[in-house]
Amino acid sequence: MQPTPEDRPITLSPSLPNPSSQPTPDKSVLQVWGNQPLSGHVTISGAKNSALVIMAGAILCSQDCRIRNVPLLADVNQMGNLLLALGIKVDRQGNCLDINAAHIAHSKAPYELVSQMRASFFVIGPLLARLGVARIPLPGGCAIGARPVDLHVRGLQAMGAEVQIDHGMVYASVRGQNKRLQGARIYLDYPSVGATETLMMAATLADGETTIENAAQEPEVVDLANFCRAMGAKIRGAGTKTIVISGVPSLHSTDYSIIPDRVEAGTFLVAGAITQSEISLSPVVPDHLTAVIAKLRAMGVQIIPDAPNRLRVVASERLSATDIKTLPYPGFPTDMQAQFMALLTLSDGDSVITETVFENRMRHVAELSRMGADIRVEGNHAIVRGVPFLSGAPVLATDLRASAALVVAALAAKGMTTIEGLHHLDRGYENLEAKLRQLGARIHRVTDGMETTSDSAARV
Template sequence: MKKMIVRGGQKLSGEVTIGGAKNSTVALIPAAILADTPVKFDSVPAILDVRNLMLILNSMNVPSTFNHGELQLDPTHIKNVPLPGGAIKSLRASYYFMGALLGKFGEAVVGFPGGDNIGPRPIDQHIKGFRALGAKVVEKNDAVHITTGAGGLHGARIFFDIVSVGATINVLLAAVKAQGTTVIENAAKEPEIVDLATFLNNMGAQIRGAGTDVIRIKGVPTLKATNTHTIIPDRIEAGTYLAFAAANGEGVLVKNVITEHLEPFIAKLVEMGVYLEVNEDSVYVAGGHELTPVTVKTAPFPGFATDLQQPITPLLMKAKGDSTIIDTLYPERIKHISEMKRMGGLISSKDGVITVQHSTQLKGTTVKASEIRAGVALLGLALMSEGTTTIINAENILRGYERIVEKLRGLSVNIEIAED
């Protein structure tokens, strides 16, 4: 177990460069096993989720190497084996191996996914999609068993009952080698889905409509990687540093940002009164803002991302008045609240609405990072607090934020990692 020790009361200044998108990476790596050639990615974030995915690849006889942001893997001698419980349980995105293995072999046995506990995240829409493609899905012995008949997978028209990023990606992975054409309606539109479709299309897939609510996939017999795929910048990491800089900075430049992916978040900062200079691929945050309270309501892309609901919370405590947060996607994403109260944060939750009040008596203490975004929200509050904050279970933060300690040190933050 790791702990993060943060000495508060310091102003952030300088530059920080955003890495590759975690939520793209955890879909792209399972997608790579569909290739009939070695695959190479760059701008891969150095996070624990990547290491866990590499362990899963190794169990399938898919060797991989990861150095300086470049990940290479070779699925040409892949073996279809039941996937291990340990690494599968460590991250929810491991369920993308369901769609990838189904597309590759016509069958898959995958343990139920783990990851952050932020409330119910059922996989019923994934299963609905697999069955529409001709698969038989059985849940037994804490695993999902997916098989197809002699005819394999076939194209189908699938309408999701709810917008689901995971289900959209999983069905896309299964359909990319299916016979015929698959149409996914009410599809998720996140940039990470576009990134995945770009990768697959560059290998010979025929996917149209990624980024809209209707995606059409014409199955192809083979996929071959000929170029290195560069992963898009992480919009959640970018938003997190923008929130840190707005709350406790005196001039921070956030680089390698696709600002179009952050429009709802940037608009909310402007509404609060944060002074920003939005450039082509960077955002400069000046200090010394007088902030006004706002209402944040999460929604599927292009709305305000649920993953930025917690990271913006410390900033809301600087506003002169009461702000509210309504997470329409994960209303139980509130594990940070009790910990923030222990630091003096004036925050509460009732009937699915989080109320954040102006908080001036913030003091460092020992708190627990229960999951990625809750942990980084506590880190943001620690930067604003008087004294020292110790965040235990810090490996949860490291799962989603590349080299966060080094990046914060580059912004003049006194922070270190130690074994708990």
């Protein structure tokens, strides 16, 4: 086993944020001239939620790992900076990442990085598995709900870790000479994606067999399992409610390509529907979009599979109202709720959207209402009454998927919409405006009155 790193100050690389200063607010805005038809083909990027956790999963391996199809996103850059801060080698060439965690210099993640992105907490499982110790600040990210880490903590404790939370820091360690976690049977009170992924990674190097029951079934969980298996992990059942991991002594080098982003694909399907356009997109995994496709078809939108990894959306001139309830996969994804709310504002009749995953994920309602939408919120329900048209207005993105919803609404609105808060958009969509311009949209990013070319994330 690699010796535990000493608790010494972390030296940030020049590419990392200065901990003594706050991030500079992005003054850029998107200007969208709506009511323009779209046409053509759009290429879907790699899945953000796979990329982040697989980057953390590379910590499990003491050899080189190459990860392909990694999107250029602010969140990916942030995770790369976190790995660098831990002393891990990270090199990026386009959409390819080379990660080498042979020598981990620190077991403590810097607060200024973890506090900005919830996915940073993923490193606790791999660090604990490799080093027997991890110190991770409680995570931050979009303000869409509490998303506590208690499921992660209880699962790690079941595997023999001692975990304490003090002053916003999670301290985890494993006693014993070999500092290895022990296999355990773990039941999750809720099928949390983050907890499932954290515990699955931790279990890959544990002594014995670990069973995770009521596990999350999301495609990103399966992608992580496939990545770990490509490194030599023994995992079965990923994609079902029961995942079984047989611990191995070590993992080896791999070259792995992540899956397409199902949320980006769903967002473009909605963009085609709301603009009454015909567009195609690839690569996609249609099975990952089953719930989204079903709701679009219920609204009268044609979704045509032109190839195993290619879909075409053919919009109807009239959209039917429909009800939506967000649920863990394979239910309707919470990450598509905001975009569908934008689409339903232009449907015939009343629709009810019920959000069951996050308690604070309807902050986009106020902004859509500024554009003329008729939406009433009652608890975790939104009643959407279709209106004849939306009108361009100045709006503010309040979280990642809300930003996409506002872009989608702006594409169909009459007049110009100005969208602020683009740092949310850049966290999860690779060059969205460039892709939309390729389809014929009139959309431009403007900074201090000057049009700019978007680069969603600085390179690691």
